[in-house]
Amino acid sequence: MSEGYQATIAGTQRVLDGLHRLGNVQAPSALLPGVLARVGLRDAYWQQDSPIGPVYVAYGEAGISAVRQTSTPAEFEEWYRDRFGRPAAQVARPPRPLADVVERRLGSDVQGEIEIDLRGVSTFQRAVLQKTMEIPRGEVRPYGWIAREIGKPGAVRAVGTALNHNPVPLLIPCHRVVQTNGRVGEYAFGSAAKRAVLEAEGTSPDLLEDLAKRGVRYLGDTEDHTFCLPTCAGMHRRLTEPRFVTFRTPQQAVSAGYRACDVCRPALAS
């Protein structure tokens, strides 16, 4: 046997040993629960950091099913079984694409596609929640705005109830819906938490309260003569410049010669 041939044999053996070692890998622990949740056999949940501290996030066949803050996993599981009639098992972390989407949703302006399980909610509540998802980060809308936008202008109180039963707070941003008088208002996690989340998103709860106290509900741009809700992105920029006026009612704005902003749609066209 030539030396070259022996070297080849040794080299081949080294490759085969190396390949064998490459096979000694275990599947990530999130794989099995991820599969079972997606095919509807067993919902899963994990603990997730959020602007209001750790919360539990559950998911199943049809997407994210719940976000909830409880003191123990056992308490969460009990609540979950009561509310959805099926158990959820805790996992260390969510399966891959879901983890990234939730992380982005909770912490940034980037809003990738997310599947949320709204099978258990009424048609009315679904309309409310879907409309709420349209409110951009850094902005807020009054309950009455949601009611009007979904074609039920008289259902302001029902909108509040629907949002209070939001199965996935934070992910569907019910914290961005405020009282019709402009005050920050109530929240499933408490009003202090609501202020904290808004603050984390760059909305100043103090400014909102201040405007509400002064009875200011709309801001008008003195250059293009449109009027907006106070946190409308376009108006927000202008707040630093002395080119806005304040209004208490849409009627007041209209009679001053202002028209409603197309983006935040502050009032019904009249």
Next chain:
Amino acid sequence: MSAERRVIEQFDETTADLPRDLALGLDAHFERLVRCYQDRIYVFCLRYTGSPEDAEEIAQDAFVSAYRALCAYPTDRIRALALRPWLYQIALNGCRNRARGKHVRLVQMEGDEDGHSEIEPEADERERPDVVLERYEGTRELGVLVATLPERYRESIILRHIDGMGYVEAARVLGEPVGTVKSNVHRGVQMLREAMGRTANEGSIQG
């Protein structure tokens, strides 16, 4: 390591009744199917793509597809199913689609001036069991080489030498004659041997 192999073999023994059980009650036995095959299917996807993130997604999708297919199959068909090659075929399709859908992210090996490559996993990767294993000298480099082999060699090599599958079953998964798979494995090993032998810091193999 041989202990882990033995564990895998033991799982295989328990899979003999699995098609029958799945035919009787899919929902009751599907979790067992995932437990039995998740390591193998994940390894296949990991070595095919070279990316733990992609591998996790593809493996998960493969089992979800398998479940949906089993829901639609008549019980006779489930009972007659050769589960392992069938699952590998689903995973293989997933890997191929992923590779075609987007550019494969090549992990380039960076060499320092002396020509030594120093490949350190990202800090948060260090604790992953698969990465820990790759601290064996050269294993990580070999993983990169495998993931950049031309498809036909890569597929055959992973099935035969990483997953330890016989040629007949590998040929069945790939839908190719046994002779073709054998020659692809042979040629693939040769390419890896030559690449490993080179001192140059190349991160991929041109085919």
